[in-house]
Amino acid sequence: MNNKMVDSKIKIFVIAVFIVFIIVILKVFYIQVFEYDKLNELASDLWSRNLPIEADRGKIYDRNGVVLADNITTTSLVLIPSQIKDKKMATKKLAEILNVTYDEMQKHVYKNTSIERVHPFGRRLDYKVAEKIEKLKLEGVYLVRESKRSYPYGTELSHTLGFVGIDNQGLSGIELQYDDYLTGEYGAIKYFSDAKGNKLNLSQVYESPSNGVNITLTINQKIQASVERELDNVMTKYNPETALAIAMDPNNGEILAISSRPNFDAVNYKDYDITTLNRNLPIWATYEPGSTFKIITLSAALNENLVDLDKDTFYDGGSVKVANAKIKCWKAGGHGAQTFLQVVENSCNPGFVELGNRLGKEKLFSYIDKFGFGKKTGVDLNGEAEGIIFNLDKVGPVELATTAFGQGVSVTPIQQITAVSAAINGGTLYKPYIVKSLNDPETNSVIKENTPTKVRKVISSKTSEEVRRALESVVTNGSGRSAYIEGYRVGGKTGTAQKVENGAYMVGNYILSFIGFLPADDPKIVVYVAINNPKRVVQYGGVVSAPIAKAILTDAIDALEIKRRDVSTEKKYNWNDKKYYTVENVVGKTPKQAAKILSKFTVEYSGSGNVVISQSPEANTRLEEQSTVRLMLGN
Numbered sequence: 001m002n003n004k005m006v007d008s009k010i011k012i013f014v015i016a017v018f019i020v021f022i023i024v025i026l027k028v029f030y031i032q033v034f035e036y037d038k039l040n041e042l043a044s045d046l047w048s049r050n051l052p053i054e055a056d057r058g059k060i061y062d063r064n065g066v067v068l069a070d071n072i073t074t075t076s077l078v079l080i081p082s083q084i085k086d087k088k089m090a091t092k093k094l095a096e097i098l099n100v101t102y103d104e105m106q107k108h109v110y111k112n113t114s115i116e117r118v119h120p121f122g123r124r125l126d127y128k129v130a131e132k133i134e135k136l137k138l139e140g141v142y143l144v145r146e147s148k149r150s151y152p153y154g155t156e157l158s159h160t161l162g163f164v165g166i167d168n169q170g171l172s173g174i175e176l177q178y179d180d181y182l183t184g185e186y187g188a189i190k191y192f193s194d195a196k197g198n199k200l201n202l203s204q205v206y207e208s209p210s211n212g213v214n215i216t217l218t219i220n221q222k223i224q225a226s227v228e229r230e231l232d233n234v235m236t237k238y239n240p241e242t243a244l245a246i247a248m249d250p251n252n253g254e255i256l257a258i259s260s261r262p263n264f265d266a267v268n269y270k271d272y273d274i275t276t277l278n279r280n281l282p283i284w285a286t287y288e289p290g291s292t293f294k295i296i297t298l299s300a301a302l303n304e305n306l307v308d309l310d311k312d313t314f315y316d317g318g319s320v321k322v323a324n325a326k327i328k329c330w331k332a333g334g335h336g337a338q339t340f341l342q343v344v345e346n347s348c349n350p351g352f353v354e355l356g357n358r359l360g361k362e363k364l365f366s367y368i369d370k371f372g373f374g375k376k377t378g379v380d381l382n383g384e385a386e387g388i389i390f391n392l393d394k395v396g397p398v399e400l401a402t403t404a405f406g407q408g409v410s411v412t413p414i415q416q417i418t419a420v421s422a423a424i425n426g427g428t429l430y431k432p433y434i435v436k437s438l439n440d441p442e443t444n445s446v447i448k449e450n451t452p453t454k455v456r457k458v459i460s461s462k463t464s465e466e467v468r469r470a471l472e473s474v475v476t477n478g479s480g481r482s483a484y485i486e487g488y489r490v491g492g493k494t495g496t497a498q499k500v501e502n503g504a505y506m507v508g509n510y511i512l513s514f515i516g517f518l519p520a521d522d523p524k525i526v527v528y529v530a531i532n533n534p535k536r537v538v539q540y541g542g543v544v545s546a547p548i549a550k551a552i553l554t555d556a557i558d559a560l561e562i563k564r565r566d567v568s569t570e571k572k573y574n575w576n577d578k579k580y581y582t583v584e585n586v587v588g589k590t591p592k593q594a595a596k597i598l599s600k601f602t603v604e605y606s607g608s609g610n611v612v613i614s615q616s617p618e619a620n621t622r623l624e625e626q627s628t629v630r631l632m633l634g635n
Helices: 003-033 036-047 087-098 102-109 127-136 173-177 221-238 266-271 274-278 290-303 340-346 349-370 397-404 413-424 461-477 541-559 591-597
Strands: 048-053 067-079 141-150 187-192 205-207 214-217 242-248 255-261 313-316 319-322 325-328 336-339 428-431 435-439 446-449 453-457 491-501 504-518 525-532 580-582 602-607 611-616 622-624 628-634
Touching: 087 102, 087 127, 127 141, 141 266, 221 242, 221 255, 221 525, 221 541, 242 413, 242 541, 290 349, 290 397, 290 413, 290 461, 290 491, 290 504, 290 541, 313 340, 313 349, 319 349, 319 397, 325 349, 325 397, 336 340, 340 349, 340 461, 349 397, 413 428, 413 461, 413 504, 413 525, 461 491, 491 541, 504 541, 525 541, 591 602, 591 628
Parallel strands: 602 628
Antiparallel strands: 048 187, 067 141, 187 205, 214 435, 242 255, 242 525, 313 336, 319 325, 428 453, 435 446, 491 504, 504 525, 580 622, 611 628
16 A cells, blocks of 8 residues: 555545534534523423412403402412322321322322322312411422412302313303413422432522403493392292393493393302303393384384374274284283374284384384394303394294284394394494403503494484383383382383293293383483293283382492483372372471471481471482481470
8 A cells, every 4th residue: 555545545534534523513503502492491301390380360350340250379289209208108197188088199199200289189278278288397298379269249240250160261151251361371489309309409490470361341240239139039039930130331232230040159160050050041041022122113113204103093902913813912902092102101012013014024124133133242252142033035914913012033132132222322233242351460451442333323313212202101101110210211111921832832931021221311221131930920021020120220320320310201100109209398397297298208206396407308309108207306
């Protein structure tokens, strides 16, 4: 082998070594620069461990900042089996404290895992139980912070708020629908251990959790409390199959209160059947609306200039024949000659059949569609139904007639209150909604805000004014007298709808409803109440549902700060109605004179003397007869 060949081989070897060296340098550079984070994370996973710290779910507020869904801080048990030195002793003591069997506890203590969350009996521990575990001072046994959902007002708004599971995950209602927003990000206490799991003497790292986004609802808790109380009362008094109520701001579609019976306790949701948990009746239930639907027929006829409420008359003989069907009025023998305003006051079915005929099926069903029936309103709650409206090609004379007074069609309560809101607010249909805004968990400042959504203009402002006038007359002169509130202008309409079973109308089984609003000339709130088959009572909407709506509206007067009005339509009293009278000024009168002047009321005296020096309530206040007037006597 000559020298040239040797030199050549040496050169090739040196070049090859140099290339390999360059490749190694480049690989090291790539690892250090481009793969560092990934490899560091993999290495860290081998010797670092995390004890999870649960974030709080976002709170849910009413429109005025009242907390409707909150969090309670609790603790849960987490084990690191490799750090537990005396597993037998730890198993025995933990089993005793947690009141479980030795075998059940052993499954967790001896489990071959880096971190073991003791589930379910080690979750959300009572304070006294957690304190006993803490006093054991066992290595590898940790108590970590967890958050438990709480509902300060118990069963209030249960279907709408919904409930959460053991892992704080939303399972129904707003808790489910907005779970991605309400759920926060876990934090952790990071510690370091060797390959055998033994804890290293290195500083722990605390990573704080990020709480979920808060939610503000359109709900007014004061009105909601009134709704809940009244529904509880009606269940006790009448024992109906179901009951529901909704309150809404008719000027923008904001839901002020919503509830139904049966309801449930969200904390103990496992104690209830799936039907009770899942059926939010105000948006899920469908049924024939009855006479509350006449508001739609009235609005359509007025908007088409087909009727003058004061000048046009109708003779009600007690029934009307349509094709082969005989449609009766609720009053035997009928109401006789009446104006169409009286037709509305008296809720006269034959009179509304006449309005339906004047409209014709195309016009009437066109308005029914414009008012939003037969399709979902789009309310931001899960489980909304659509209702059922006749196909136009299947509408004959009988279907036209029955639809005109609310029979044969199927609607949801949310459709009904949304449509009536359009009829009385000036004619604009709004999309109902219940979530007002999403809020920052730290400052509660608004992140995203929902605003009213106008769907369409349905009737003119002039028509809406006439509808309000007619419905106020129903409360002062007609079937809605039980909803009359002294000093306030109230409008409304009763409904008594037969229920259908297996294609036939049931006997003596009705859904009794009332929809009312105030002030009648400038509505701030509309309330819809529906009671399903109440017992021990005459089944009329004016008897059962109207007084419930009145109570809710009365509470809403204070909640919304609606001022008393000097001008209101005087109620025409029936023989059994309690009347209202004005309290006169008796200051300076003798007790005998005062008693004579205030003979319509119950008078109570305090103090001593021969003249009245003050009175409560003050003069010119309107009170129901036999109400108490207190007089202070002096010299």
